Amino acid sequence: MKDKTIDNEIVIDIKDLKKSFDTLKVLDGIDLTLYRGENVAVLGRSGTGKSVLIKIISGLLKPDSGTVKVLGQEIDKLSLEALQELRMKIGFSFQNSALYDSMSVRANLEFPLVRNKRDLSKSEVNNAIEEVLHEVGLSQTINQMPSELSGGQRKRIGIARTLILKPEIMLYDEPTSGLDPITSIEINNLIVKVQQEYKTSSIIITHDLTCAKNTANKVTMLQKGRFSEIGTFKEVFSSDDESLRSFYDYNFINDK
Numbered sequence: 001m002k003d004k005t006i007d008n009e010i011v012i013d014i015k016d017l018k019k020s021f022d023t024l025k026v027l028d029g030i031d032l033t034l035y036r037g038e039n040v041a042v043l044g045r046s047g048t049g050k051s052v053l054i055k056i057i058s059g060l061l062k063p064d065s066g067t068v069k070v071l072g073q074e075i076d077k078l079s080l081e082a083l084q085e086l087r088m089k090i091g092f093s094f095q096n097s098a099l100y101d102s103m104s105v106r107a108n109l110e111f112p113l114v115r116n117k118r119d120l121s122k123s124e125v126n127n128a129i130e131e132v133l134h135e136v137g138l139s140q141t142i143n144q145m146p147s148e149l150s151g152g153q154r155k156r157i158g159i160a161r162t163l164i165l166k167p168e169i170m171l172y173d174e175p176t177s178g179l180d181p182i183t184s185i186e187i188n189n190l191i192v193k194v195q196q197e198y199k200t201s202s203i204i205i206t207h208d209l210t211c212a213k214n215t216a217n218k219v220t221m222l223q224k225g226r227f228s229e230i231g232t233f234k235e236v237f238s239s240d241d242e243s244l245r246s247f248y249d250y251n252f253i254n255d256k
């Protein structure tokens with residue numbers, strides 16, 4: 001999460017984004033600018049619309065109004081083909097890791113590569129698998145099945161499977177949910193390592209303040225369809241805003 005990795009090229013640009021489901025206003029005027037090399041954490045309580053935001057950024061849901069540009073392209077104006085091409089540049093880390101349980105770790109990593117980059121030789125595929133496994137510190141698991149891995153290891157393999165396509169943007173949906181504090185720290189460290197070594201820009205959706213504090217250059221909180229101020233962890237949580245304060249206090253962080 002070093003600021004010196006950030007440059008001034010905008011990779012995600014969201015302006016006045018609104019999205020409702022029937023009478024439920026979920027996003028009610030969201031603005032966000034994500035720069036290349038930057039990590040932004042979006043905090044928020046359950047049901048505030050964090051997943052809806054990720055789905056709109058990745059083109060799975062259409063906004064009602066506003067603009068969402070990803071790598072310079074307005075996402076809801078793209079043809080299916082162009083959207084698929086753009087999605088190749090975005091890595092998703094899902095809450096449940098989304099590994100194929102019937103495939104070994106090697107096969108899980110090979111699958112996206114072979115499907116998306118058909119011209120790679122066998123040795124290039126093997127090298128790519130070994131490289132990402134090494135990056136996530138799990139080289140020894142190559143022949144194991146997902147069911148033999150811990151929750152934290154599954155999460156890391158999920159991240160490795162995304163990294164193998166060398167994404168420019170990473171979208172992390174609750175990267176530490178369901179993990180113990182020590183394993184959560186390992187995942188937070190991996191998110192920062194990915195940012196530094198792969199020069200990714202990331203949006204990290206979380207309700208874990210420690211995760212936001214340790215992985216993100218900037219944080220914001222989604223509440224009632226809008227973002228609070230976007231700033232450093234310290235700036236945002238020094239605010240007098242009552243709901244920010246209570247979210248902070250509830251998370252029992254004492255070393256602001």
Ligand SMILES: Nc1ncnc2c1ncn2[C@@H]1O[C@H](COP(=O)(O)OP(=O)(O)OP(=O)(O)O)[C@@H](O)[C@H]1O
Pocket residue numbers: 021024026044045046047048049050051052053
């Ligand atoms: N496709 C949909 N149709 C109707 N309502 C939806 C749809 N998707 C999300 N919602 C509603 O939008 C609101 C926000 O949902 P969302 O999944 O984005 O919350 P979240 O902040 O990600 O919550 P959590 O932290 O629990 O995952 C919820 O009230 C949800 O029921």
